[in-house]
Amino acid sequence: MLTFNQVDKYAKHHHILKGISLEIASGEAIGIVGPNGAGKSTFLKLAASVLFPDHGQIHFQGEPYIKSLKTLRQHIGYIPQNIALFEELSVKDQLTFWKKAAKKKGSRVFIDEMIHVLGLDQVMSKKVRELSGGWKRKVNVATGLLHDPDIILLDEPTAGMDLAAKHDLLKWLNQLHQHGKTILIISHDWNVINRLCNRILIFQDGQLRFDGRTEDVQAFNSTLREETDQELKKILAEQNL
Numbered sequence: 001m002l003t004f005n006q007v008d009k010y011a012k013h014h015h016i017l018k019g020i021s022l023e024i025a026s027g028e029a030i031g032i033v034g035p036n037g038a039g040k041s042t043f044l045k046l047a048a049s050v051l052f053p054d055h056g057q058i059h060f061q062g063e064p065y066i067k068s069l070k071t072l073r074q075h076i077g078y079i080p081q082n083i084a085l086f087e088e089l090s091v092k093d094q095l096t097f098w099k100k101a102a103k104k105k106g107s108r109v110f111i112d113e114m115i116h117v118l119g120l121d122q123v124m125s126k127k128v129r130e131l132s133g134g135w136k137r138k139v140n141v142a143t144g145l146l147h148d149p150d151i152i153l154l155d156e157p158t159a160g161m162d163l164a165a166k167h168d169l170l171k172w173l174n175q176l177h178q179h180g181k182t183i184l185i186i187s188h189d190w191n192v193i194n195r196l197c198n199r200i201l202i203f204q205d206g207q208l209r210f211d212g213r214t215e216d217v218q219a220f221n222s223t224l225r226e227e228t229d230q231e232l233k234k235i236l237a238e239q240n241l
């Protein structure tokens with residue numbers, strides 16, 4: 001459905017992503033991990049068509065994605081790493097604003113269910129600036145999904161969330177995945193990745209070092225060398241791999 005073919009991305013002279021090739025099928029739940037600065041957010045921004053490749057191609061349903069941007073953006077919900085909300089608006093007004101701005105409308109049932117599962121009904125009348133960081137994250141997620149997208153791209157959505165909030169969000173994402181949505185999620189939290197994803201991408205230094213099933217990460221880890229891959233080994237050790 002979404003295909004990356006030898007994609008490179010530069011920022012000034014910095015080579016941020018190096019020859020990324022992969023294919024994402026409809027209905028997959030993909031976890032993206034790797035050290036800080038590895039290129040994870042840049043990869044997700046390319047998938048969301050917020051950024052474009054400097055070399056290589058991205059295709060959406062067989063078409064160069066640049067040609068199908070309008071359709072692509074109706075299908076995609078992108079939740080950025082940095083929270084983008086109007087601080088002075090109430091949660092209710094915030095959601096109304098983004099609902100009006102969306103290119104496609106999610107059904108009332110879908111939106112009500114999302115609000116309920118995320119527990120946002122408790123904070124509807126509060127202004128965003130009055131909310132804690134974790135609640136802001138939940139509202140941030142909700143605003144990006146109001147149009148009921150088929151492909152959901154999340155950049156560290158659980159950062160700063162307490163266990164209960166994390167649980168609510170994962171419950172909602174699992175529900176969406178079971179209904180056939182495609183999910184790509186960046187997280188430093190293996191619990192999040194393990195509860196949701198059946199495929200893992202490991203980025204390091206702009207390269208896709210691993211692309212495979214969760215159960216094959218262990219075999220990949222055993223191929224890493226202590227002297228050259230200490231950083232990755234440390235990350236995988238958290239997983240008891």
Ligand SMILES: Nc1ncnc2c1ncn2[C@@H]1O[C@H](COP(=O)(O)OP(=O)(O)OP(=O)(O)O)[C@@H](O)[C@H]1O
Nearest residue numbers: 011012014016034035036037038039040041042043
């Ligand atoms: N606009 C930019 N200008 C210059 N350098 C950039 C720009 N955007 C990203 N970079 C650099 O590219 C590299 C990859 O950044 P990216 O945000 O994709 O990493 P990341 O894997 O998401 O890291 P983190 O886990 O810290 O969020 C970093 O070294 C970053 O400093």
Ligand SMILES: [Mg+2]
Nearest residue numbers: 040041042081
């Ligand atoms: Mg990032």
